Amino acid sequence: MKFFIDTANLDQIKEAQDFGVLDGVTTNPSLMAKEGITGADNILKHYVAICEAVEGDVSAEVIALDFEGMVKEGEQLAALHHQIVVKIPMIKDGIKALKYFSDRNIKTNCTLIFSAGQALLAAKAGATYVSPFIGRLDDVSTDGIFLISEIREIYDNYAFETEILAASVRHTMHIINCAKIGADVMTAPLDAITGLLKHPLTDIGLKKFLEDYKKGN
Numbered sequence: 289m290k291f292f293i294d295t296a297n298l299d300q301i302k303e304a305q306d307f308g309v310l311d312g313v314t315t316n317p318s319l320m321a322k323e324g325i326t327g328a329d330n331i332l333k334h335y336v337a338i339c340e341a342v343e344g345d346v347s348a349e350v351i352a353l354d355f356e357g358m359v360k361e362g363e364q365l366a367a368l369h370h371q372i373v374v375k376i377p378m379i380k381d382g383i384k385a386l387k388y389f390s391d392r393n394i395k396t397n398c399t400l401i402f403s404a405g406q407a408l409l410a411a412k413a414g415a416t417y418v419s420p421f422i423g424r425l426d427d428v429s430t431d432g433i434f435l436i437s438e439i440r441e442i443y444d445n446y447a448f449e450t451e452i453l454a455a456s457v458r459h460t461m462h463i464i465n466c467a468k469i470g471a472d473v474m475t476a477p478l479d480a481i482t483g484l485l486k487h488p489l490t491d492i493g494l495k496k497f498l499e500d501y502k503k504g505n
């Protein structure tokens with residue numbers, strides 16, 4: 289399973305890259321705003337800075353909601369850097385834009401997926417990635433992980449090449465459950481990724497090893 293970091297914070301992106309397990313980055317307009325990155329020019333510059341800080345795919349979201357606007361913005365984003373993946377919302381014109389970019393070998397990430405039917409449509413249109421938002425489904429008492437399993441089954445039935453990018457991942461159990469089900473990618477905040485490191489028995493065991501080493505020296 290590929291690990292993407294879900295942030296626009298450059299320090300965290302660099303820390304995850306140094307950690308050695310990072311395969312890419314996802315951003316969205318809310319994550320950009322959280323970092324105080326506003327205005328079209330600053331946002332575009334920030335995408336380039338992210339691409340230069342990491343190896344792997346970097347999702348950059350279009351703001352337009354109509355086909356022509358998405359194409360124009362998506363082409364501008366894709367021209368910024370070869371690592372850019374154009375992030376397109378799951379709406380009717382978004383499906384048309386996914387097909388447009390797929391036909392031109394430009395990578396896409398279909399965002400705001402909340403049902404298996406939406407994921408099926410995005411795959412039919414040739415999306416590179418689909419992003420089911422598991423945390424937001426959990427927030428409304430709906431099993432986000434179950435949606436991942438439904439999409440996995442559908443994609444495997446027909447050998448769709450679209451990758452399942454589990455998004456809105458909030459904690460380490462989400463990551464583990466995504467890996468058990470066979471999500472191709474998960475995107476999470478840095479603390480959820482580093483949370484995988486933690487186990488009290490590791491800490492206790494390490495402390496004992498070091499104490500015993502000192503006894504013999």
Ligand code: E4P
Pocket residue numbers: 294314315316399419421423424455456457475
């Ligand atoms: C990433 O592509 C999504 O935009 C992001 O994971 C959404 O996460 P949230 O539901 O925690 O805002």
